[in-house]
Amino acid sequence: MNKRTIACIGCGNMGGAMLGGWLSVAGQRGYRVLAMTRTPARAAALAARGLELCETAEEAARQADILVLAVKPYQVEDVLARVAPALGPETILVSVAAGVSVERLRTACGGRCPVVRCMPNTPALVGKGVFALCFDDPSLKPDARERVQRLFADLGVCVELPEGRMTAFSALVGAGPAYVFQMMQGLVQAGVTQGFSWAQSRELVAALFEGCACMARQETTPLMEMRDNVCSPAGLTIAGVNVLDRAGLSGLLVDAVLTAEQRGREMETK
Numbered sequence: 001m002n003k004r005t006i007a008c009i010g011c012g013n014m015g016g017a018m019l020g021g022w023l024s025v026a027g028q029r030g031y032r033v034l035a036m037t038r039t040p041a042r043a044a045a046l047a048a049r050g051l052e053l054c055e056t057a058e059e060a061a062r063q064a065d066i067l068v069l070a071v072k073p074y075q076v077e078d079v080l081a082r083v084a085p086a087l088g089p090e091t092i093l094v095s096v097a098a099g100v101s102v103e104r105l106r107t108a109c110g111g112r113c114p115v116v117r118c119m120p121n122t123p124a125l126v127g128k129g130v131f132a133l134c135f136d137d138p139s140l141k142p143d144a145r146e147r148v149q150r151l152f153a154d155l156g157v158c159v160e161l162p163e164g165r166m167t168a169f170s171a172l173v174g175a176g177p178a179y180v181f182q183m184m185q186g187l188v189q190a191g192v193t194q195g196f197s198w199a200q201s202r203e204l205v206a207a208l209f210e211g212c213a214c215m216a217r218q219e220t221t222p223l224m225e226m227r228d229n230v231c232s233p234a235g236l237t238i239a240g241v242n243v244l245d246r247a248g249l250s251g252l253l254v255d256a257v258l259t260a261e262q263r264g265r266e267m268e269t270k
């Protein structure tokens, strides 16, 4: 086979984000990128960038070296029942469906191919996603695992996790963009209240998060020390920080993540 074929079933928020990332590097990496989705109009923008659309999920599965499943969790079994006959031991199935275990995936595809469970987040769209990859399927060979690692490394940061940690990761990182965008929204609103335009305020806040994220990754200084370093005695920053402390912002974030994790576990048992 000349080119590695990546096929994705489902082109919604997550499928679209990942496909967008792979299309950006397809030429460089020699990937052929295919997709099948229920409403092809949703994939029109990606098709204009070189995404090949298949008419059926079976057709996508037959051509795939790596088949990525990006439908809602409750749709996984239906889709896999349809594509299973087209899967072989050389195909690798990667599912991004939240809460769908390796065991469920293996059962749904009749053990025909090795499976990988993946938990992504939406910044994959801009090559800055964070992905957990679960390689607990014993039928997965080392070279298949490396291919999946390389594929997802093109979309952002990857960590390998055992299945038991996937829900914790989902609540912290999969759901993470929702927490971060909500915090950004609050700051953008503050800027508008101060008289900046919406566009300018958004630009300033996005640059603020980007700069802080870079510092947090590059430096090993404790985050609290980095915070305190910008709080001069009797200054304006400490006045603002005191408000956040009184509201218990850090505790709220811990509670948000733990509540999301608990909800994730409830959903898995249903």
Ligand SMILES: NC(=O)c1ccc[n+]([C@@H]2O[C@H](COP(=O)([O-])OP(=O)(O)OC[C@H]3O[C@@H](n4cnc5c(N)ncnc54)[C@H](OP(=O)(O)O)[C@@H]3O)[C@@H](O)[C@H]2O)c1
Pocket: 009, 010, 011, 012, 013, 014, 015, 016, 036, 037, 038, 039, 042, 057, 070, 071, 072, 073, 075, 079, 096, 097, 098, 099, 119, 120, 121, 122, 174, 175
């Ligand atoms: N969004 C996130 O931030 C996020 C984060 C982590 C994990 N995930 C996981 O990613 C998966 C997809 O979520 P999403 O947010 O991308 O959902 P979404 O926007 O609803 O996308 C689902 C896609 O699957 C398509 N689809 C549904 N049934 C199909 C079928 N039988 N054959 C082919 N395509 C079919 C849908 O088509 P239509 O356009 O016709 O509806 C849609 O394009 C979920 O399992 C979720 O748990 C999402």
